[in-house]
Amino acid sequence: MGTAEITNKLCFGTFYNGLTDCVNHLLCKMSCFCAAVLISQKPKKEEAEHPVTTKKKSKEEIEAAKALKIKKKEEEEQQRWRWWEEDKYEDGVKWKFLEHRGPFFPPEYQHLPDNVNFYYNGKVVKLGLAAEEVALFFAQMLDHEYTTKDVFRNNFFKDWRKEMTLEERVLISDLNKCDFRELHTMHKEKVEARKAMSKEEKLVMKEANQKIVEEYGFCILDHHRERIGNFKIEPPGLFRGRGEHPKQGMLKKRIQSEHEWLPPAGHHWKEVRHDNTVTWLASWTENVQGSCKYVMLNPSSKLKGEKDWEKYEVARRLKSCVNGIRQQYQQDIKSKQMETRQRAVALYFIDKLALRAGNEKEEGETADTVGCCSLRVEHITLHDLLEDKECVVEFDFLGKDCIRYYNKVPVTKRVFKNLTLFMKNKEPGDDLFDRLNTCLLNKHLSSLLPGLTAKVFRTFNASITLQEQLQQLSNMTDNPAEKLLSYNRANRAVAVLCNHQRVPPKTFDQSMAILQSKIDGRREQLALAKSELKLAKKEVKAHSSDSKLQAVVERKKKAVQRCEEQLMKMEVQATNREENKQIALGTSKLNYLDPRISVAWCKNMEVPLDKIYNKSQRDKFAWAVDMTGADFIF
DNA sequence: CCTGTTACTTAGCATAAACGTA
């Protein structure tokens, strides 16, 4: 113990990676160190163990609870690490001191109960642990459409057979003869049972989870306690990529642990690394795509926040020189160099339409999706004239996550002519920009402005759109509900620009109908209240200046007003929800919109910040909340 | 250059938790 700069990187790999003496040595240090972390957390655990009183709360108690909440909030605020007020480290250094408990591993698989059976060809087959676990993965998914897809089934079956014993493999040769129904039923029952748990049981579960979070969910980074984002190792399961993924159904293997004797969790690390130029705490290699996965900090952390802040600063730098850049690419479209022309047209799209860069991908390894630089001839159609507009480009392609991008865009004559040229003598499957890739494009961009890459345009255009839309749509004289509607509409304009879509919730129509009927009910109520008010007024006139009747009128007036407000609120809500049907606002809010624009807007419009940002969003954007005044301009 | 690797951000969906209402 006491050795200063120890634990930092724990890379754990497959079981077969050998341990060197050196790593072993480091590991010992590690475990001592973890013990220390555990001890330091003990007092908090005791606090959590207070018995829960179920008696009814009196008014005083409710008041006290409220006060406690406020106090807690203040305390939290005081404890917050205001890293944005500190000096930055020298280039590349991400931290000077880091301690953590290592990642949390999922529980080992337990055999099925004896009465739950897998059948092959109508006969009970008792599977070994490995094959049974994978069978259960499939059984759990039986309700999903993709267990009917050939690619999914074939990939699954191939990988499943690899997990079988020789005997099992000889016997089980046809997936269609497999009957997983009992496993599926058991799984469904388990889910139901979990739902039906009593309050007390749920509380016990919750506390157990909190204990894990307390133990594994935090690290100490440069003397501050920071939340870790994904401290849990991904459990094994069947890979389901998005869209028509060629690897769907493949087995995502358990990240291997071994050597039971090794404290604390019985895992050994492939390597323990001390590298303060990176931000991850642990990493492993995933077997389906062969890619690396990382344990990293929560968005509220310094490491993430600082990067985020910097991202928006680069975007603001682009704002100050974007006119020049635009002029230049308009010029470049006329260049004699084909490469330059392609680059200019691609940049025109990226800037105008907020397209993603479009890196090349290995064919057959992932679903077929594209971005700007990887567009193919088949993804666009040129129209000299379409719906009264000249020079229209019709885009139709699958982008990230297989989300369809469909757009009809009028472009300049010059761009249109160039596109015609780029498509000449090409097959539909050929690259539109055959002389261009993201590397080339980004090299050019960084020569225009240090730090400038293709994705900066998306950030810049998203943020500037929000700012302009807020300016246009919102009025100080609006009521709070209208102000929020304006904010959401501005946010929506960005989401549309960035093509952030979602499938409408299954219950959308139903919940819309419910809201509508509530609105209708409230309308009737309002009409009633109004006529009652009229009546009351008449009464007053008849028996002039009776103070009692006067009070009745006042009361009725208030009732009408209240009713109007509520109706208005619901109507706004309905509009907002309808407009949001297929659009996801979260992604742009979290990743593309400079939070300072929203903070400043809230201040100017006198809208409480928590109407715009929930708790975790406020935590993520704490730097912006703290430093932004009403005068901020992106 | 090209190709593979590494590190990091961005993405939508499923599920859990919170909330409002009968």
Added chain:
DNA sequence: TACGTTTATGCTAAGTAACAGG
């Protein structure tokens, strides 16, 4: 208080982009 709906969170896939090394 229970229930159904709405909102927040967790999960992990899928991108971007820099870099190393041939």
